[in-house]
Amino acid sequence: MPENKILADKVALVIGGSRGIGAAIVRRMAADGAAVAFTFASSPLKAEQVVAEVERGQGRALAIRADSADPKAVQAAVTQTVEAHGRLDVLVCNSGILTRGTIDAYPLEDFDRMVAVNVRSVFAAAQAASHHMRQGARIIVIGSVVANRTAFPGASVYSMTKGAVASLVRGMAIDLAPRGITVNTIQPGPTATDMNPADGPHVETLKALLPVGRLGESGEVAGFVSYLAGPEAGFITGASLNIDGGYTL
Numbered sequence: 001m002p003e004n005k006i007l008a009d010k011v012a013l014v015i016g017g018s019r020g021i022g023a024a025i026v027r028r029m030a031a032d033g034a035a036v037a038f039t040f041a042s043s044p045l046k047a048e049q050v051v052a053e054v055e056r057g058q059g060r061a062l063a064i065r066a067d068s069a070d071p072k073a074v075q076a077a078v079t080q081t082v083e084a085h086g087r088l089d090v091l092v093c094n095s096g097i098l099t100r101g102t103i104d105a106y107p108l109e110d111f112d113r114m115v116a117v118n119v120r121s122v123f124a125a126a127q128a129a130s131h132h133m134r135q136g137a138r139i140i141v142i143g144s145v146v147a148n149r150t151a152f153p154g155a156s157v158y159s160m161t162k163g164a165v166a167s168l169v170r171g172m173a174i175d176l177a178p179r180g181i182t183v184n185t186i187q188p189g190p191t192a193t194d195m196n197p198a199d200g201p202h203v204e205t206l207k208a209l210l211p212v213g214r215l216g217e218s219g220e221v222a223g224f225v226s227y228l229a230g231p232e233a234g235f236i237t238g239a240s241l242n243i244d245g246g247y248t249l
Contacts, residue, residue, distance in 0.1 A: 005033030006230040011085040013078060014038040015125050016068060016095030018047040020193035021142060024218035025092055025225050026050055030059030032226050034090065037081040039066040039074070041095075068095035069116040071124035078128040090229045091129040093122045094142040096161075100154040111157055118161035119168070126172055126183070135180035138229045141169050142221070143185040145244045151209070162187070166240045173238030182237035186224055189244025191216035211246035 007029055017026040017038025027050070030036045036054065040047040040063055047063035054061035064080055066073035082088050097117045099110045126139050133139075146155060147162040166185050173183040190206040192198040192215040207213055224243050227233055242248055 006232075007090070007226065008033035010034040010089040010229070011081065011087050012036045012090035012092065012229065013081045013088060013125075013129065014092040014094055015066075015074060015077065015121060016040075016093075018043050018050055018063070021188065021191065021218045021221050022094040023050050024222040025094060025142075026061060027053060027057075027059075028219065028222035028226050029090070029092075029229065030054040030061055031057060032230070034229075035060040035062075035085050037062040037064055037077070037084065039064050039068070039077050039095070041065070041067045068121040069113060071120060074121050074124045075128040078125060078132065082132050087134075088129055088132045088137070089134075090138045090140070091125060091133075092140045092142070092225060092229075093125050095121050096142070096144075098155075098158050101157070102154050103156050106157060114157055114161055115164075118158075119164050122165055122168060130176060130179075130181065133176075133179070133181050136231075136234065137181045138233075139169075139172065139176070139181065139183040140225055140228050141165055141183075141185045142225075143169075143187045143240065145187045145189045145242055145248050147187060147240065148242075149248050169240070170238045177237060182228075182234065184228055184236055184238070185240045186221065186228070187240055187242045187244065188216055188221050189242065189247035191218060191221060193218055209247055210244075211249060214245065216243060216245055 012034045018040035066077040144162040146159040150159040
């Protein structure tokens with residue numbers, strides 16, 4: 001556990017925090033001193049496990065059930081966080097889904113759900129959070145390097161949503177700058193998670209595209225989030241920051 005509590009006395013909400021990168025973000029921010037609420041959609045056991053891990057480390061965590069495709073549920077999660085802790089200093093939008101398919105056969109309902117989860121939830125969460133945030137607050141969105149490099153067939157809609165998020169963040173950064181709130185996107189490259197295991201069938205193909213020769217780790221992304229949420233990152237806003245092992249070089 002880091003000794004320097006750079007997020008001491010801060011309250012954070014992670015949209016999508018029960019597994020993978022999201023769970024790593026919850027654990028890291030709690031270890032850095034924040035009280036962390038996070039949402040989950042359908043895995044209460046995983047959410048309870050994350051809360052238990054945080055509490056074993058003397059941290060504070062609150063799990064909130066909310067489907068990111070439902071903007072009212074996302075808005076309610078913001079309200080519940082503020083009611084529980086009295087404030088909101090950091091919002092991390094991590095929720096995202098990937099449904100593959102080539103553009104000539106992609107179902108419209110899959111398109112609509114991907115946009116709802118990957119884009120609309122970011123707007124809904126940021127808008128709701130902004131009403132409670134004060135000078136020095138942070139909004140951090142977990143995007144993807146596919147906003148810059150799609151690379152594989154069947155990922156056009158996913159790439160579009162991540163490009164949209166990066167554009168939205170740039171605009172939000174301008175809108176909220178007069179209030180001293182920064183807004184940034186972190187864009188991970190291929191990262192080992194539950195959905196993309198380090199021993200998965202496509203790992204060697206991915207490694208061949210990475211100059212560092214390995215997948216990223218969720219903890220590395222979480223560390224980047226904690227830095228952006230901390231006091232030294234106040235001059236960074238509107239940025240799309242890659243953490244990709246050189247994937248986009």
